[in-house]
Amino acid sequence: MEIKLDLTCDLKNFINKDKQYTIPIFIPHKGCPNSCIFCNQKKISGQIKNVDLSDVDNIIKTYLSYYKDLSKKIEIAFFGGSFTGIDINLQIDYLKVAKKYIDNGEVNSIRLSTRPDYISEEILVMLKEYGVDTIELGVQSMDDKILSIAKRGHTSQDVIRASKLIKKYNIRLGHQIMIGLPNSTMETEIYTIKECIKLKPAQLRIYPVYVIEDSELYDMYNSREYTPLSIAEAVKRCVAVVKECQSENVAIIRLGLQSTSEITSSNSNIFGPVCDNFAEYVISAIIREHIEKYLKKDQNKDIIVHVPRKYVSVTVGPKKINKIYFENKYNVRYIVKGEK
Numbered sequence: 001m002e003i004k005l006d007l008t009c010d011l012k013n014f015i016n017k018d019k020q021y022t023i024p025i026f027i028p029h030k031g032c033p034n035s036c037i038f039c040n041q042k043k044i045s046g047q048i049k050n051v052d053l054s055d056v057d058n059i060i061k062t063y064l065s066y067y068k069d070l071s072k073k074i075e076i077a078f079f080g081g082s083f084t085g086i087d088i089n090l091q092i093d094y095l096k097v098a099k100k101y102i103d104n105g106e107v108n109s110i111r112l113s114t115r116p117d118y119i120s121e122e123i124l125v126m127l128k129e130y131g132v133d134t135i136e137l138g139v140q141s142m143d144d145k146i147l148s149i150a151k152r153g154h155t156s157q158d159v160i161r162a163s164k165l166i167k168k169y170n171i172r173l174g175h176q177i178m179i180g181l182p183n184s185t186m187e188t189e190i191y192t193i194k195e196c197i198k199l200k201p202a203q204l205r206i207y208p209v210y211v212i213e214d215s216e217l218y219d220m221y222n223s224r225e226y227t228p229l230s231i232a233e234a235v236k237r238c239v240a241v242v243k244e245c246q247s248e249n250v251a252i253i254r255l256g257l258q259s260t261s262e263i264t265s266s267n268s269n270i271f272g273p274v275c276d277n278f279a280e281y282v283i284s285a286i287i288r289e290h291i292e293k294y295l296k297k298d299q300n301k302d303i304i305v306h307v308p309r310k311y312v313s314v315t316v317g318p319k320k321i322n323k324i325y326f327e328n329k330y331n332v333r334y335i336v337k338g339e340k
Contacts, residue, residue, distance in 0.1 A: 037216035095130035109133035119162035136174035142195035180209040180229040211271040228272035255279035284317035309338035
């Protein structure tokens with residue numbers, strides 16, 4: 001049996017990052033008064049040293065020197081801490097460094113991440129003045145009980161208020177959510193994404209919860225108060241969330257934490273659905289479901305799937321997960337052919 005898939009519809013809301021350069025500037029834990037149970041920002045960002053203004057300038061210059069394709073847009077992104085919780089004069093100093101590269105035409109936009117309860121009209125007026133194009137809110141969940149257990153220090157109403165304010169000032173809105181927080185279920189994950197979609201974010205980041213040393217969640221894990229998700233369960237929940245996004249055309253710009261020297265599957269002190277290519281597992285599961293729609297239980301013919309070349313690896317699946325699934329379930333050969 002031969003199946004031809006272009007996968008355009010199935011993967012339409014995954015952003016192609018190859019079309020843009022991003023200059024990441026991590027400001028670990030600056031501006032955040034809160035200690036969420038899952039948080040160890042210095043390990044998440046892969047660095048210990050805080051950045052000063054000269055560091056910001058040097059980071060931007062270094063990244064710009066690497067970029068060769070002048071047709072791509074370039075964005076400066078402040079990650080890590082709650083940017084708008086920093087002293088406002090320091091916010092302005094950081095943004096002044098970034099904005100000079102916009103003013104001289106070397107950079108196209110500025111993005112930052114922050115907490116929902118650290119958004120105000122005063123802050124937004126200032127951010128607009130200094131060229132901020134996108135604000136990503138750390139939503140994590142829209143279930144207030146889960147937010148309370150996670151010690152987020154804000155409520156779902158804060159998310160709603162901040163999201164509406166950001167859109168009022170015509171700044172691009174992004175949401176970040178976490179899959180597998182304590183007390184969460186498939187139902188609460190679906191509830192969260194549906195409530196987020198109502199606020200019409202332009203883009204979304206989806207992070208499975210990892211248990212990291214020097215966090216309260218690590219203590220909960222050791223005392224057996226919290227059991228992290230397996231890779232299979234995290235993928236299952238993420239697939240359901242992605243489908244909700246697809247139905248409303250919400251762009252997904254990241255699935256899974258970025259691998260760093262600290263965040264890696266080889267680190268025996270990190271627990272949960274840890275793998276270096278989590279997004280591939282989710283995308284492969286979506287493709288697997290799509291292919292299976294064509295099959296019958298008594299399938300007795302080899303499955304030959306034709307896909308664009310760039311999708312061959314995810315159609316086979318990481319660690320050949322799709323190949324193993326189809327060959328075991330249907331007792332046939334599973335063959336993937338890449339085409340132009």
